[in-house]
Amino acid sequence: MAANEHTAFVMRDRNWHPPAYAPGYKTSVARSPRQALMAIQTPSASEISGPDFQRLTLGPYDNDLLNNYREGTERDGLPVGERIQVYGRVIDQFGKPVPHTLVEMWQANAGGRYRHKKDRYAAPLDPNFGGVGRTVTDEGGWYRFRTVKPGPYPWPNDPNSWRPAHIHISVMGPSISTRLITQLYFEGDPLIPHCPIVNTIKDAEAVETLTSRLDMARSRSFDCLVYRFDIVTRGALQTFFENF
């Protein structure tokens, strides 16, 4: 990269993203800044650079949650639940693939229980399911995970709040400017419109972009259903600094 040339990114649309303060989601009330974010008009390397994870050594089952919890152990069973594959593409806002970027995910098991010290929900742990995956996108920005469909679960917000089935998704992109953590929902889930966390997003169209679609054409008979979920990271701009 020439010294006078940097990649910058399309400004983040803060009206499209959920606001920090969203009182329907009670925890956000005490955890949201009250001062305005301070805009940085002249980004430096501190904003436009980021880590490249191509040399991060991944295990062979890191993106296969059907197998990665029992790998190297005595256990030989498969997790309970609806076997699915989640796949899609990481692209930027101009439709350009984001290759070789780290995509990480975590989820509850088919009963809606997380394998986390703090989860006390009555649904049982599955001895054959951990609930964590990671992968790096290929040249075309594609990624895939094999897993089971997570169950909905209750949580303390309103007297009777339930999360729709969801998978937490983390993507790095080419810069810390493009860093993003979001959640994938499933087409047709009746809990989506009732969820206080989904409803932190004001625009119904934005929620649609987080709803994965059943892809029957790629579903495999007697193996798994397939859901498609594309992730859009901020658009890369070419910025030229020229002195004259």
Added chain:
Amino acid sequence: MPQYTLRQPLDPDSVFLPESPSQTAGPYVHIGLALNVAGLPERDHEIANVMAGTNAEGQRIHLRGLVLDGNDIPVDDVLVETWQADANGRYVTDFSFDNAFNSFGRAAPGMGVDQDGWWSFTTLKPGRLPHPDGPEMAPHINLMIFARGINIHLHTRMVFDDEGEANATCPFLSRVPAERRPTLIAKRVEDSENGEPVYEFVIRLQGRDETVFFDF
């Protein structure tokens, strides 16, 4: 000297899509991004809070931090990510466990011995690095904050209290209103670990002395 800036997409013919909207990382973020905190077995390589090995070039330091909510209660389910330059003021963009130093790290309370909401990094004192507007910036560490109740992660930037001169001339810091600048300054404490300096940085999400968060 005047500067001419042109911003355009790499392919001007292309479509324009909205970014995927953010959603909170939730209380169980550790299952995915800090496995030992969740109580999960770790994989062969995990991105964690030791960014500098003993053979890294430069001054190794220890950073301890706390994130407080609007009621001054520690956010004990936070996940913090860092992005910082090496001792020479350069970002190591090629992340690898073979590197003596990585610019990227992750920490959460409960990783190792940190308790009661404290998180920590073992890293290097970063060098100064250039700013497009002129003089070099003060040594700094960029931090990203994720947690339950945080709908879109927060970006802040920490500087060091023993870099008074560099802080005073920093073109980035000078744009932050003077009365809020102290919220970005980490303090060197008396304590040391293996003879290496220890700094403390408290992030306040809300209220009096709310930390400055950035949009870029």
